[in-house]
Amino acid sequence: MRRWIGADLHPDIRNLPLALTESAEPPTSPPTLDAEQLVETAMGMRPELEVRRQALEVDDLSIKQATNLMRPDLSINGLYSSTGRGGVFYDRSLINSGGAVTVIPGGLGDALSQLFGFGIPTYSVGLTLQLPLRNRRAAANLANASIQKKRDLFQLRSIEQNIRLDVLQAVAGVELSKAAVQQAAVAQDFAQKRLDAEERKYDLGVSTAFFVLAAQDTLVRAEADLVDQSIAYRRALLTLDRATGELLEKRGVQLRYD
Numbered sequence: 692m693r694r695w696i697g698a699d700l701h702p703d704i705r706n707l708p709l710a711l712t713e714s715a716e717p718p719t720s721p722p723t724l725d726a727e728q729l730v731e732t733a734m735g736m737r738p739e740l741e742v743r744r745q746a747l748e749v750d751d752l753s754i755k756q757a758t759n760l761m762r763p764d765l766s767i768n769g770l771y772s773s774t775g776r777g778g779v780f781y782d783r784s785l786i787n788s789g790g791a792v793t794v795i796p797g798g799l800g801d802a803l804s805q806l807f808g809f810g811i812p813t814y815s816v817g818l819t820l821q822l823p824l825r826n827r828r829a830a831a832n833l834a835n836a837s838i839q840k841k842r843d844l845f846q847l848r849s850i851e852q853n854i855r856l857d858v859l860q861a862v863a864g865v866e867l868s869k870a871a872v873q874q875a876a877v878a879q880d881f882a883q884k885r886l887d888a889e890e891r892k893y894d895l896g897v898s899t900a901f902f903v904l905a906a907q908d909t910l911v912r913a914e915a916d917l918v919d920q921s922i923a924y925r926r927a928l929l930t931l932d933r934a935t936g937e938l939l940e941k942r943g944v945q946l947r948y949d
Contacts, residue, residue: 753839758833764823765819766819775803861935886907
């Protein structure tokens, strides 16, 4: 048990005592199992199905992306910017007319004023059209994505069939174990009655101690067989819980992925 749960790897848990929470007494009122309802429960609880469903969602996104790459792509872009100029400005346009050069002083303040005042704005608008002519890579990606989705669908179907088979086999095991417990209980009751009869016969003097001891030995074996069949029934229920994916939930165990 310690090896199965991995407790033997931790030094603080390795030496802790194991306390059994379920007795080996024969079941008094075994539950009636609905195989189809248990199969439906397993389809919603088994984690491997959820993994396959998420893989199918990824496949759908891959197909959508590959399909978009094979379609024409029209994009529009616009640009609006503002600039500012600073420093001393020399107006030499008056030289040809015979006038003097005009000097206009300026500095960082003028540049910032023009920049934030949008005094010298710049506008631009553009359209880009891409036509995927003979885009072999996109076609190959689309084909690969489609094949991968079909493969995941087949795997999902195979897992569903295996889960259904596991649940049906587990249900059959529980029913078979239930019948074995009932048979062992009948055998134990018969052995007890035989022992009582042999003891009465011994008290009346019409039997010997040999037959009484033989009846006691038969009763001990019948009781041991009843305990073994009861334990097998508990194991069959655990197998059924594992097949339906409810093993951890029924025992209050929650898994967190941080």
